[in-house]
Amino acid sequence: MQSLRRNRLTIAVNLSLLLLPGLAAAQDAATPPAPAAAPEEAKTLDRVQVTGTRIKQTNAVTSQPVAIITRAQIDQSGATSIGDFLQQLTASGQALNAKFNSSGNFGYPSSGGGIGAGSSQVDLRNLGSQRVLVLVDGIRWVNESSASGVSGSADLNTIPMAIVDRIEVLEDGASAIYGSDAIAGVVNIITRKKYDGALVHVKAGSYGHGGDDREADITVGGASDRFSGVFSAGYVETKGISSGVWGQSSMPIPGAGIGAGSSATPQGRFTFCDPRITTPGTQGYCDAQGNDWFDITLNDGTTTPNYNGGDPTGAGGTYHNWSGADRFNYAPYNLLLTPSKRKSLFASATYDINDTTSLHAKALYNNRESTNQAAPEPMFVGPFAGTGGIADSIVISALNPYNPFGIDLDPSSNFGWVTKRPLELGPRIFSQNVDTWYVNLGLNGTFQVGRGMDWSVDYVHSENKAEQTFSNGFNIGKIKLALGDPTVCAASPGCIPLDLFGGEGRPITQAMLDYISTPQHDSSKQVLDLLTANLTGDLWQMGDDRYAGFAVGYEHRKYEGNFNPDPLRQTGESQDSFASPVSASYTVNEGYAELLLPWTKGFSTDFAIRRSQYSTFGGATTGKAGFRWQPIEDLVLRGTWSQGFRAPNLGELYGLTQFGATLTDPCGTTGTPGPAGPEYVAGCAAQGVPVTFEQANTQITTFTGGNPNLQPEKSDNYSFGAVWSPGWADNLAWSSKLDFEVNYFHYKIKDAIQAPDIQAILNGCTAGTITGAACSGFTRGAGFNLNPPTDFLANLGTITTNGIDLKANWVGPQTNWGQLNAGLQATRTIGYKAVDADGNQTQRRVGVEVNDSAIPDWQSNLQLGWKSGDWNASWIVRYISSVKEDCGNAGVTPATGCPTAADIHTLGSTVYNDAQLAWNHSMGIQGLKLSVGVNNIFDKSPPVCVTCSLNGYDAGTYDLPFRFWYVSADFRF
Structure with a gap:
């Protein structure tokens, strides 16, 4: 009975999804519970590997929180990009997407990674996309280049939507399991490996003001006794939307x-x-x-x-x-939505050499053409x-x-x-052409030792090459x-x-x-070569049907990065921005070990350790410990503590560029002569700035770039949670299944790699609250205007954040008129604080909009679903709580909602509504599915942001100001 309940909790976690309850999930939930299995049947449960551990086990409810997003959910969202889909997670923070149109407006960010024009990234826990590790089938993906730098983040637009079988999101640190970059969490994209038949997918959508979307892809697959293979080809095109069609712009x-x-x-x-x-x-x-x-x-x-x-x-x-x-x-003249075209080819094959050994191979080519204006x-x-x-x-x-x-x-x-x-x-006009190549060759099999041991060896070569032409x-x-x-x-x-x-x-x-x-003409390229070997199995028996599990492995990686800005940028003759070239590489050798100890049927502990040796800075060791306790059949309690680290990437080490920071001079904001507040009067006078001074330009050029002396970031994080699947809610007149999940998270990053908050330091230096070396970079030139300050990367200090994830899922009883289901996911971010080594706190914190980015207190997604026969319908409500911004950062006063620089402007809470209706086996044609959907049904506009650049709203937090409708057809044969 314990094993059966454990299986039920496995299903519960798979239903505790971060987004839209998919059709397939609804169908699974509608299936009546199986009768109690005999003990010998429980022993034959398949062991699977879940993201966050390489030990195969029967429990999907592991010690760390993992959300599994099905293919059906992705289809139901109407998204055309994996990154855009994941950015709607309640645990997600601000990340680049097609709504960012920053090329040519600000220069290059301090990260050395370039602008990322046309890319789509994912951020977890508001810790930055560079602290999220992206895997494909458990193996790390190459970072983006985007023609303007050497980035530490992966571009999810390089992974075609058509090849995705499911996505597993680990909402916990995992450096001990996967190495660098997994501080905030892991996104593991599982590709289709087996497919019987063919699937043709077409889709069309529009915002009504441009932004027309067209998709077409085909997937074919088959298998014999020893061979299975999948091939996919896809095309996605999204038209741009001019900012001029929106009244605010x-x-x-x-x-x-x-x-x-x-x-x-x-x-x-x-x-x-x-x-x-x-x-x-x-x-x-x-x-x-x-x-x-x-x-x-x-x-x-x-x-x-x-x-x-x-x-x-x-x-x-x-x-x-x-x-x-x-x-x-x-x-x-700018764009609300940047246009792009993506073309992809993908093939995956597996050949069973014998009963214990298989050969597998994957290859991918993806091309993106995108434009900023x-x-x-x-x-x-x-x-x-x-x-x-x-x-x-x-x-x-x-x-x-x-x-x-x-x-x-x-x-x-x-x-x-x-x-x-x-x-x-x-x-x-900034036109990008980005090519991604990926080849994976490997062997996997089983050693017939004890209950069997699984092994795998993989070699991966991947590269991302981007060209950009600036006209x-x-x-x-x-x-x-x-x-x-x-x-x-x-x-x-x-x-x-x-x-x-x-x-x-x-x-x-x-x-x-x-x-x-x-x-x-600018170009950049990143290359990742990787060799990994893994072994997992059981060590010794600890009781009836309980064995100590282990996993060990080795990984070698070589990173190469090149950035070649146009010669005019290198000599300073480009009116646009200065940039210097980068050409560098480094290698990593790592070994790890995991141990799972099931002390009783309901209680287990797990441990992991990883040793990493870098050619750039030396070695690092990280560890992890977790527990899983099932005190009663309906409840699992779990927790983890782990160490993490993130090695500085090539852009952070060696980049040197300019950034047009939107800085507000406290001694005289644009449009308002004289100090912005009484706290600045003495400091401005000490600098000799007259009271009649007015800032000449809101964008103040800042020299930014890397630091070859950077050391790795280090982190500690812990989480505690519970999954409750009450048996009394099964098979009732009002409920077929009911599940709850709660998880508390806490992260602390030490020696965080980032540039100082230059606005906060400028304010503090002028007000006299900051003194010393931190203020030496601010000098004044002609007309008392600020000379270009420097804002280079450093291991500045600490970043801490904590909060709670809440999830609930309900499936109603099967009735003559169909079956209802509902799901709720909510994230409450309790705290966020970034402090440099001198104790200076950045402006970014919970409930505040700053630097085109917000950390709302609450984000939640509510899904309501209905299924009857071949018909499925869903209604999704997405909620973002209000945030506030400092009018003193607006760069001009008065502005809407900001009579004076001392005021606080509120961006009100925002609610989006999305819906979809799907018809399986449409018009009596077996295998044909037609869908129609509308996102942002009520045409909700994002709140006005007085400090935000370009289009006056936060494109990383809010949707475009128009509704999006789409229709799609899928034909399986």
Whole structure:
């Protein structure tokens, strides 16, 4: 009876799913419970391997929480990407997806991994995608390249949806089992290995504002006495959605964080002083503080700029004083959804050499073509540009035939900047082409020792190679020549003087654009070679039908990474961003051992240890201990404690790039002169910043990159939980089955690899709460604007987070009108805290929106299902609790919901509703299944985020602002 109840709890966990209750799960649940098995039947239960341990056992309810997501659930979601599907887990945090359109807007993040344009990742426990290990059939997957860096995260768009049989998510640390990167958890994607017949799948969907989705794939398979094989080919295409179709982005001056707009406008912005004006207190007087400098822009409709003898805003002048109302709304040129095409081929085969040994092989090719788009590239010329490069030192000659001011504009004396947004060139286009190759060859079998021992040996070669072409960008070196002395320009092949002064009334000519614009090409590549060997079985008998289980193994890995930015980026001549190349590799040798001790039929303990030896930093040892206790037939209590580590990846070690951080200067935010709060007054005065100072630009270039002296992150995590499957709820008039699960988690990461929270440090240094070396990177240049600070990676301090997962599943009785089922999953994040080595806490915490990312207190998914014959229906409700953001990070005030910088803005709680109706054996055709679904049925828009960049909402937390409908057909034959 104990074994039977254990089997029932196994089913309970498989039903305790993180998302939509699938059709197959509903069918299984509808099957009446089997009669009590005889003791000898219980002994023949199949032993299986579940993610989180390599020991095969009959108990799927292991000491650690594992969620199993069926193929039916994936189909029912309407998702076109594994990553997009997993990002709806209640345990998920912010991760890249197709809603991110950041190429060309901010430069490169400090992680050295690049922008990840077009990729889709997964984050667990808000600890970052780099701390989630992605496996395919128990073997680690190659990390992404995405053309712009060497990443420590896997792109799930490289794994076709068509090949997935199920997904197992380990919501617990597992470095002792799998090695580096498994600090937050493990996602194990199990592929189809056997398929009898053929399956053709087609799907079409749309957001109604673009974003049309098309899918088609075919899977065929068969088997003989010794051979089985599966082949799959797939195609997925998603169209883009322009930000301009959403009112929040398309209004003249949006009321979110994008309300700051850009200083680079089609009419131009000109900040300078005129040394011919010598009277103090007169605009144009060249005082050292820049108090009387001109800060002007062309009037709309101007065809011939008129400086009017040094009084550009007076009678006859064609300029007016610059204000926030003149800022340019770049949002309509961006994308809400980035387009992509994915093509894939996959084959898997197994051949039984004899009764005890099999040969297996897998091969995959996946290609992704994706595109990002940004507003026409702005030109920032002069020291206020703050690039730290060529643009800051450009002198605009008085002899330039288009210079209306008649004076040299010289950064050393009288020049702040000239900005210009040339709409005539068109938007910036970033096109990615990403190829992924994967080959796995291996042997597996059984040793006839004792009750039998299972072994496997695998070799894997995989690579991810990405190319990116950037169109409509500028060569700042050529801009310098074209703005300088025309004689020097004339001596340079192809150079013609550049006009930045005519606004829209006198557009830049095509000949000028042809000289200064140039396509740029970036590429990156990651290669993973892996050899692994594993052995698992029983050691000794510990009682009736109880044996000590073990697993041991060895793994060798070699990582290679290359990043080759365009030569213009490397020399600093790209107006877009600076980046330096990376070419490096390292090797890892690891051995591990696991031991499972079933002390009684209801109580067992398990232990694991792993030793890793890296060519970069040396060795590391991690351990794990867990228990499973079944005090009564209906209840399992479990818990784990484990150590983890994450080795710095190649991008984190060696990358060097620039990032356009959206920083708010406490001494004078954009649109509001003077200190943002009283706590900053003394600090700003000490830096000599006048009370009239106003931040020139919301994006302040920051030098970021890797650190070759990084050491591995280390972690401790523990979890406690219970699974309750009450027998009294079986086969009743109102219930066929009822299951509950609760789990408490706690993670502490030490020596966390991350860049400092530069906004928090800037605020603290200005307020005087932070002093010393942490503040040395903040200096001021022309016009008291911040010089580019540095924000390099370091083993900064600690990250801690804890919370509770709650799950419940109910299956109703079978009736004449069908059967109902319901499932609920909820995650309550209790705490999140990141503190550096100096005790400075980052702004990120529970219930707060910061840096385009939120950690809601509660996330929950509720599924309601109905099945009757060949008909299945589901209704899913997804809930995200409210979060708050600091208006002081908005970069501009006032903004919607932010009258002053001292205010707090609330992003209200959000509820999404999804539904699907499916008809099996449709129209009497055996094997044909038709489905129709709608996600975000009520067209719920994401809450406005005043601190978020680009489109003014958090694309990692919330859905797109439109409903998505789809229809699909599956035909099995």
